[in-house]
Amino acid sequence: MPAQRWEQLAAFDENDVTEVLLEPGDLLILPAGVWHEACGGSGGSLALNLSFTPISYTLLVRELLDSLLAADPGWRSPAPVLRGSEPGTVDADGVAAIAHQLQRAAAALGSLAGDTAAVVRLWQSFVQNANPGTPLPPGPLAAAAGAVRPDQRFGLRRDGNIHVMPAENGTQLFVMAGTRSIELTGEAVPFVRRLLAAGDFTAADCIRWSPDGTPFAWPDVENMLVQLQREGLIEERP
Numbered sequence: 001m002p003a004q005r006w007e008q009l010a011a012f013d014e015n016d017v018t019e020v021l022l023e024p025g026d027l028l029i030l031p032a033g034v035w036h037e038a039c040g041g042s043g044g045s046l047a048l049n050l051s052f053t054p055i056s057y058t059l060l061v062r063e064l065l066d067s068l069l070a071a072d073p074g075w076r077s078p079a080p081v082l083r084g085s086e087p088g089t090v091d092a093d094g095v096a097a098i099a100h101q102l103q104r105a106a107a108a109l110g111s112l113a114g115d116t117a118a119v120v121r122l123w124q125s126f127v128q129n130a131n132p133g134t135p136l137p138p139g140p141l142a143a144a145a146g147a148v149r150p151d152q153r154f155g156l157r158r159d160g161n162i163h164v165m166p167a168e169n170g171t172q173l174f175v176m177a178g179t180r181s182i183e184l185t186g187e188a189v190p191f192v193r194r195l196l197a198a199g200d201f202t203a204a205d206c207i208r209w210s211p212d213g214t215p216f217a218w219p220d221v222e223n224m225l226v227q228l229q230r231e232g233l234i235e236e237r238p
Contacts, residue, residue, distance in 0.1 A: 022047075055132050061109065063122050068108045075101060117174075117183075120167035124174045124181065127163050139179035142230050148222045150204040153237040154229070156196070162233065164196065177233040187211065191224060192233075200237060 012035060022028055030036055032054075038047070069075040078101065081094035112119055129136040156162060163176040173184040173192060184192055187210065194209040195201070206221045228234045 053130065053132065055126055059133060060122065064112070064118060065105055065108065067118055067122065069104065075104070115167045115169065117167045117172050120165050120172075120174055121181075121183070124163065124165050124176055127176055128161075128179060136179060138181065139232070141180070142232050148203050148225050150202070150218070152203045153200065154203065154225065154234045155200040155237045157232060157235055162196070175233060177231055180231050182228075182231050182233065188224065191216075192228070195228070195234070 020028060079094050079097040080091075081098070082091040084090050084092065125136060126132040157177060159178075161178050165174045166172070167174060171185065171189065173189045175182040175184065175192065190211045191206070191209050195206070198205070203221065203225055206225065207215045207218065210216050225234065229236070
């Protein structure tokens with residue numbers, strides 16, 4: 001099959017070249033698709049090259065459709081497309097089944113917004129995955145924590161490996177701590193936002209972290225801190 005028009009590259013023009021001399025500490029960003037050739041010079045050089053794994057919208061749509069529709073056996077097991085009664089045609093029932101599933105897919109995608117939970121959850125799963133097309137298994141839970149004392153100090157995980165993404169107009173929060181993903185709703189959202197802003201804190205500080213200033217009940221605070229510690233978001237400080 002010949003290359004599509006958008007796949008064809010224009011001929012290289014040797015007169016349309018920009019030469020750049022990099023000094024120690026310089027950063028050169030090359031847009032995707034730009035031809036380039038590097039030369040270390042007579043004295044040699046040391047360079048650190050970084051590239052980013054592209055995530056196409058094709059991959060995003062495929063994963064979204066599976067997350068939204070895979071629970072339906074009809075989506076997972078399409079009707080076979082057979083030959084039609086006339087040469088060069090296909091079975092009308094098979095075509096109708098495909099048309100029905102295409103309509104379902106269009107409706108499912110049309111119901112989504114950029115901050116819909118399903119979209120944010122999928123995008124977040126790509127954050128630390130070098131191969132976005134392959135699911136990243138969650139890391140193990142931290143060792144079960146015991147009871148929390150009001151004077152106990154905590155802080156965010158020391159390696160700083162935390163990613164936060166809001167969804168559904170801020171009513172949901174997705175936090176990735178290491179390779180574990182935490183989905184938060186309700187009062188847990190402002191609570192964890194305060195926790196992320198505080199960095200280091202004592203357990204007793206959290207009692208005042210309700211949205212309207214009404215003190216939380218201590219058992220609720222203790223349960224939240226135990227869960228966040230097990231998920232790897234926070235760690236005990238000496």
